Amino acid sequence: MKKIFYLLMIVSLVSCYKENGNLSGDKKDSVIIDSDNINVSILIDLSDRIDPKKNSNPTMEYFQRDTEYIKAIEKGFLNHIKSKKIITYDDQMQVFFNPEPSDPKMNEFTQQLKVSFDKNITKDYFTTVEKRYSELPLSIYQSAIHDGDYIGSDIWEFFRNKVKDYCIKDDRRNILFILTDGYMYHKDSKFSQEKKTSYLTSKLIKSNNLTDSNFKTTIEKNKLGFVKANENLSNLEVIVLGINPEKGNPFEEGVIKEYWENWFKEMKIKNYQLKSADLPSNLEPIILKAISGKN
Template structure:
C-alpha cells in the first residue's frame, strides 16, 4: 500500500513540475555546417578553429541547461546536419555520435560523452573535409526547402537551428533565379547588382532582391547564424548579406534570429550563451 502511495506521489509531483515547465525548457538544438571551401585554411586561415569553438560554445550552453534541470524533467536533444553529406570516412558514425538526447533515464556517462563527442568529432569532420580537399559545397537553400521543418522542429520544445556559414549561399545544384529573387548570393552576384553603396536597401527594395523563399510558417524555430565573413572591398557587403538573410527569415515567419559576423570565439561566447538561454 505504501509503495502504491509513493508511486502516486512521484507521478503527481512529476506531472505538476512538468506542467510548471513551459515547452521552451526542452531544448532541441540543430547544427547546419557549411563545409564548403570557406573552411580551406589556405583561403581563410583560422575559420576552421573559430567554427569549432563556436560549436563548443553552443554545446557548453546546452550542457549547462541540461545540468540545471531535474532528472525527471529531462527532454532535450542536439544533433548535426549537413547538406549535402560530405564525402569523408566514417561521416555516418561521427554524425550519429553527435546526435545526443537526454531523458530521465540518462546516465552520468551520457553527460561525459557529450563533452567528449562535441570536442573530438567536429574536429575530425573538419580535418577530414580539409584533407580531402574536394569541397562539395553547402546547399543551405535546399536544406530549408526540403528538410528544415522535418529535421529541426520538434513539438513541445524550444527549437534552435545554429548555422555556421560565411553568409554567402551557393551550390551548383541550386542555381535559380525568379525575377529579383535567387537561391544564391556570391560576392560576384552582389557586385553585379551594384549593392555597394549606402543606398543598397533602396536598390534591394526597388528590384525586389532577396532569396527565393518558401510558404513556410517557422514560428516554432529560432535561428542563430554564426561566422558571417564578408569579402573585403565593399564596405556594405556585411549589411547586404544580413539584409538577404533577415528578409528571408522574416518571410518564413522565423520566431527569432540573430546574424553574427565572425569574431574571436571568446567575444561571441557570451552572446551565444545568452541566445541559447533565451536572453536575447
C-alpha cells in the first residue's frame, strides 16, 4: 500500500509541474496571459476625402459614414466588455489623428474618447461612453469641415513612429481601425526608395500603368508598393474602412488593396481586413465580428 501511495504522490507532483512549471504547484508563479482583454484604436483620416462639396455622395456623405462606423466600433467594444465578468475588466479604446488638427478642441475630444474599463468602473460609465461616442465624433468631423484646411493623414509616419507606442499593449488583443479612402499622402512623409513609395495617389497609379487587369503582375514585376514602415507588428490586427477609389479606372480599388495587403504582410500583420466605403448598416456586422474575434 505504501508503494502505491508514494507512486500516486509522484504522479501528482509531476502533473503539477507540467501544469504550472514548478513542483510546488503554486499557480501564482505561472504566467497567465488574458487574451480576452482588448485594446481598440481608431485612426481617422481627416483629408479632403470627407469634404461634402468635393466628394459628395447623395446616399450618405462620407463623414457621416465614418461617424456611424465609429458608433459600430464603440458598440462592439461595449458588447465585448458586457460579455465578461467585472473582475476581468482591463480593456481600453481611443481615437487618434496624425498629424493633430489645428483646432485646440480636438485634443479635448480625443481625451474624452480615450476610455478604459477596469473592475472599479461604475455602471453608469457604460452610458457615459455611449454618449461620448454618439456625439463627439460628429463634432470632430464638423470642425474639420468648417475649418476647411484639410491637414491630410500621415498614415505612413504613424505606422513608422507611433503605432507600437500608441496601439499595442502587452497581453492584449490589439485592434486598429483605420478610417480612410485607401490613398496615402502627406507632404511631410512623401519619399521613395527605388520604386516603392511612402504614398499612393490616383496620379501615381496611372504613372505606374496600373490601369488594366494585369496590375498584380505589374506590381510584382516592378517591385511596386509602399515602403515598409515597421518590422514586426504581428500582435496587431488592422481593419481598414472606407476605401473609395476615384472613378475612371475600374481596377483602382484592386490596386489600392494590393498595396495595403502587401504592406501589411511585409510588416508581419497577419490579421487584417480591407473594406470599401459601404453603408454603415452593411459594415456594422463585419465590425462587430472583428471585435468579438469570432470566426
